[in-house]
Amino acid sequence: MALFRFAVLVTILAFAVALVTVAAPVDQNASTQDNDIDRSVRPGDDFYRYANGNWLRTAISAGQTGYDTRAMLVEKTNQRVRTLIQDAAAAQPVQGSIAQKVGDYYASFMDEDGIEAKGLTPLADEMAVISAITNKESLSAYLGTTLNSEVDGLTANADHIFGVWVNQSFTASDRYVFHLLQGGLGMPVREDYIDASPKAADLRAHYRVHIAAILKLADIADPETKANRILSLEIRMAQAHAPDSDAADVFKQNNPWQRADFDAKAPGIDWDAYFKSAGVVGQSEFIVWQPSAVTGTSALVGSEDLDAWKDYLRFHLIEHYASVLSKAVAVEDFAFYGTILSGMQQMADRSNDAIRATNAALGQAVGQFYTQYYFPPEAKARAKAMVGDLISAYRARISNLTWMSPRTKQKALAKLATLRIGVGYPDTWIDYSTLDVVRGNAFGNMRRAEAFNRSRNLAKLKLPADPDEWRIDPQIVGAVILFSPNTETFSAGILQPPYFDSQGDTASNYGSAGAGIAHEISHSFDELGNIYDERGRLGNWWTAGRSGQLPRSGN
Numbered sequence: 001m002a003l004f005r006f007a008v009l010v011t012i013l014a015f016a017v018a019l020v021t022v023a024a025p026v027d028q029n030a031s032t033q034d035n036d037i038d039r040s041v042r043p044g045d046d047f048y049r050y051a052n053g054n055w056l057r058t059a060i061s062a063g064q065t066g067y068d069t070r071a072m073l074v075e076k077t078n079q080r081v082r083t084l085i086q087d088a089a090a091a092q093p094v095q096g097s098i099a100q101k102v103g104d105y106y107a108s109f110m111d112e113d114g115i116e117a118k119g120l121t122p123l124a125d126e127m128a129v130i131s132a133i134t135n136k137e138s139l140s141a142y143l144g145t146t147l148n149s150e151v152d153g154l155t156a157n158a159d160h161i162f163g164v165w166v167n168q169s170f171t172a173s174d175r176y177v178f179h180l181l182q183g184g185l186g187m188p189v190r191e192d193y194i195d196a197s198p199k200a201a202d203l204r205a206h207y208r209v210h211i212a213a214i215l216k217l218a219d220i221a222d223p224e225t226k227a228n229r230i231l232s233l234e235i236r237m238a239q240a241h242a243p244d245s246d247a248a249d250v251f252k253q254n255n256p257w258q259r260a261d262f263d264a265k266a267p268g269i270d271w272d273a274y275f276k277s278a279g280v281v282g283q284s285e286f287i288v289w290q291p292s293a294v295t296g297t298s299a300l301v302g303s304e305d306l307d308a309w310k311d312y313l314r315f316h317l318i319e320h321y322a323s324v325l326s327k328a329v330a331v332e333d334f335a336f337y338g339t340i341l342s343g344m345q346q347m348a349d350r351s352n353d354a355i356r357a358t359n360a361a362l363g364q365a366v367g368q369f370y371t372q373y374y375f376p377p378e379a380k381a382r383a384k385a386m387v388g389d390l391i392s393a394y395r396a397r398i399s400n401l402t403w404m405s406p407r408t409k410q411k412a413l414a415k416l417a418t419l420r421i422g423v424g425y426p427d428t429w430i431d432y433s434t435l436d437v438v439r440g441n442a443f444g445n446m447r448r449a450e451a452f453n454r455s456r457n458l459a460k461l462k463l464p465a466d467p468d469e470w471r472i473d474p475q476i477v478g479a480v481i482l483f484s485p486n487t488e489t490f491s492a493g494i495l496q497p498p499y500f501d502s503q504g505d506t507a508s509n510y511g512s513a514g515a516g517i518a519h520e521i522s523h524s525f526d527e528l529g530n531i532y533d534e535r536g537r538l539g540n541w542w543t544a545g546r547s548g549q550l551p552r553s554g555n
Contacts, residue, residue, distance in 0.1 A: 122325070159183060161184035186211070214318050364470070376502075379424065423490050
């Protein structure tokens with residue numbers, strides 16, 4: 001699945017500042033500074049070499065193109081998360097506890113013998129449902145069940161024909177709206193399907209071989225013919241897709257549709273059947289990010305042979321659950337997605353995939369463990385205090401600007417006042433009590449986790465928008481900016497040494513993590529953020545002619 005950055009809506013960050021070694025924390029990193037210093041160099045001769053000489057001699061591991069403090073932090077954090085998850089799997093926690101769910105999810109994913117014994121039989125029931133499709137209504141109803149809610153604003157191509165992101169609208173901040181995104185392609189981007197270059201043609205040939213191989217593993221008759229038919233259908237879908245470059249233009253994404261618009265603008269799908277089976281039959285408002293994809297895909301439902309669609313659905317069903325099916329499927333998947341697409345020569349250890357899968361299914365449950373050990377309440381309190389000081393500094397700086405017009409200054413201060421900055425972890429955790437995780441049932445666990453997350457996301461459509469909704473798992477080393485709503489979130493994973501130390505020197509914290517957070521706050525007022533008001537609604541709040549004075553003032 002291709003990931004990309006939304007330049008004007010969602011930004012995933014890892015602190016875009018150059019970080020030098022900070023003052024040594026009192027506890028776990030007490031020797032960090034000394035380890036980096038090269039005392040064979042006199043500070044007066046070359047202070048940079050003195051301060052960083054030993055660090056510059058750090059060996060870069062095979063397969064890595066670079067190594068920096070963030071790479072170190074990711075490695076350390078990943079190992080901590082691995083230990084926490086594996087400890088939960090090895091223990092015998094109380095049934096129904098988050099420890100039981102996390103541990104059993106991981107253990108089930110690692111049960112390769114159990115998974116192998118079941119082969120592709122876990123798919124039998126849904127394969128039968130696909131086979132029972134007899135008309136456009138039943139096809140539309142089935143497609144509605146595949147509506148993917150694991151998009152969350154971060155993928156260019158949802159895993160099924162459409163994806164949903166539940167977020168406030170671009171013009172109203174008080175309620176959640178159904179954002180519909182394009183999807184359904186097995187290769188990462190639309191250009192893979194429509195580019196006429198020899199390289200793209202070769203990739204399509206490899207993909208066709210991959211499709212046939214997957215169908216053959218599922219004992220589906222005539223896999224070569226069906227692979228050609230599936231690829232042809234995906235090419236037609238790709239031709240209707242909007243280019244990925246449109247993701248950088250929010251005004252191309254902001255296409256409000258009412259329920260009746262789907263019947264008028266996108267005939268082909270039985271939209272009553274689709275939305276009913278998707279569980280959003282009463283939804284009246286939608287934001288359609290790529291209208292051409294909705295119109296084009298719907299037309300294909302109306303025009304293409306049912307058997308072609310059924311072949312497509314069987315193939316993508318296997319693809320979607322490849323990680324919890326027989327090893328032959330996983331090996332074939334790696335041959336295409338790992339080697340052909342990514343250049344990797346060897347499959348990663350199964351435990352790495354198990355950790356990622358557990359995080360994907362139970363992200364905040366794992367986050368609770370992580371923060372209990374590595375980001376206690378006192379760390380959060382100190383980070384919040386630092387953020388408060390940064391906001392105060394911004395308020396003073398904006399108030400004293402001489403080049404900004406009074407009206408723009410008023411708008412800027414209003415946006416600063418409503419900016420919500422979350423640090424560490426959410427104040428209210430996701431309640432996983434209704435999610436059933438059964439040891440030894442990797443496929444069932446994945447299905448139930450997807451259903452849980454989908455239902456939870458769609459349920460938000462009936463609730464007022466929550467500006468404090470947490471958008472990144474605490475154990476992820478990174479941060480998220482959403483201009484709509486007006487929020488920024490910095491995870492516990494990024495708020496640790498060498499960036500931030502809750503027991504360390506205040507000046508070092510402000511000069512490192514504080515500088516990074518301050519930089520990200522600035523995006524709320526630059527060319528990225530100035531088209532969103534204090535409530536995250538579209539609308540340029542800069543006074544005409546004034547925005548151009550910012551770079552001149554900087555010069």
